[in-house]
Amino acid sequence: MATARRFLPPTLLLHSFEAAARLESFTAAARELHLTQSAISRHIRALEQQLGADLFVRDRQTVRLTLAGEAYAREIREALRHIATATLGFRANPTGGAINLGVLPTFGAQWLAPRLPDFMRAHPDITINLISRPLPFDFSGDTLHAAIHFGAAEWTGAEMDFLMSEQVVATCSPTLLARHAFRTPSDLLDAPLLHLVSRPDAWERWFAAQGVEALKVHGMLCDQFTFIAQAAAAGAGVALLPRFLAADLLESGHLVELPGRTLPSEGAYYLAYPANHGSYGPFQTFRAWLLKTAMPHGPTA
Numbered sequence: 001m002a003t004a005r006r007f008l009p010p011t012l013l014l015h016s017f018e019a020a021a022r023l024e025s026f027t028a029a030a031r032e033l034h035l036t037q038s039a040i041s042r043h044i045r046a047l048e049q050q051l052g053a054d055l056f057v058r059d060r061q062t063v064r065l066t067l068a069g070e071a072y073a074r075e076i077r078e079a080l081r082h083i084a085t086a087t088l089g090f091r092a093n094p095t096g097g098a099i100n101l102g103v104l105p106t107f108g109a110q111w112l113a114p115r116l117p118d119f120m121r122a123h124p125d126i127t128i129n130l131i132s133r134p135l136p137f138d139f140s141g142d143t144l145h146a147a148i149h150f151g152a153a154e155w156t157g158a159e160m161d162f163l164m165s166e167q168v169v170a171t172c173s174p175t176l177l178a179r180h181a182f183r184t185p186s187d188l189l190d191a192p193l194l195h196l197v198s199r200p201d202a203w204e205r206w207f208a209a210q211g212v213e214a215l216k217v218h219g220m221l222c223d224q225f226t227f228i229a230q231a232a233a234a235g236a237g238v239a240l241l242p243r244f245l246a247a248d249l250l251e252s253g254h255l256v257e258l259p260g261r262t263l264p265s266e267g268a269y270y271l272a273y274p275a276n277h278g279s280y281g282p283f284q285t286f287r288a289w290l291l292k293t294a295m296p297h298g299p300t301a
Contacts, residue, residue, distance in 0.1 A: 097282030
């Protein structure tokens with residue numbers, strides 16, 4: 001449905017308002033935008049007239065946002081960011097489509113990025129923009145077409161495609177192994193253990209799968225698999241790592257796999273996307289490629 005033009009203030013007014021709101025100064029906004037202070041003041045007044053209410057409280061030589069002005073500033077700042085992102089994406093690929101994909105940092109670096117050249121060669125008219133973030137994505141507030149999600153198949157308002165499951169193995173550096181001579185899973189009870197913040201019970205689950213009672217599993221905390229893997233390779237401790245993410249370090253000999261049963265993770269990897277993005281041509285192409293790439297060769301064992 002077309003948006004009524006009376007609800008779309010001129011971009012010049014919005015730029016002046018956003019700068020003044022962020023800097024809390026008409027003078028500073030004028031310097032940033034290379035305008036005069038009186039021009040900023042006129043733009044703000046014109047915007048307030050269009051809105052029918054004040055955006056700022058003017059007190060002598062200072063200004064501060066009203067409560068409604070604060071909320072409006074957040075929305076306008078996000079809208080301007082979306083426009084800038086769309087423009088950047090168009091300039092990066094003016095002849096085809098672009099896909100903004102949210103990825104988990106380690107998964108994106110270790111699994112997805114090495115495979116993307118195959119997609120790019122087959123579809124040179126589609127640009128994939130990767131946005132890395134360890135925290136959950138919010139489709140309502142992000143300019144994302146889709147995201148790689150790890151966990152349960154639950155995402156309110158989104159469609160979910162299963163990509164792959166995950167097997168976790170215990171690993172450490174050859175130096176640490178030589179020092180402690182780990183021979184059985186129970187030997188790890190006295191080892192320095194490395195923990196992932198987002199999987200706080202991983203070691204308890206691993207020991208339970210080995211039939212070992214573990215009452216205390218202390219150790220260093222990390223917020224990403226990349227940090228844990230590098231810390232383990234440096235000899236800082238024993239790490240539980242998805243086998244496919246540790247493959248290069250295991251193959252190179254920087255890490256060794258320790259005795260014990262592999263443990264399937266409770267979660268899995270999914271492609272999540274809003275239902276209204278499913279009909280977007282470039283995304284349909286990428287989705288088909290990703291499902292084909294992940295399913296036959298994914299790290300399911």
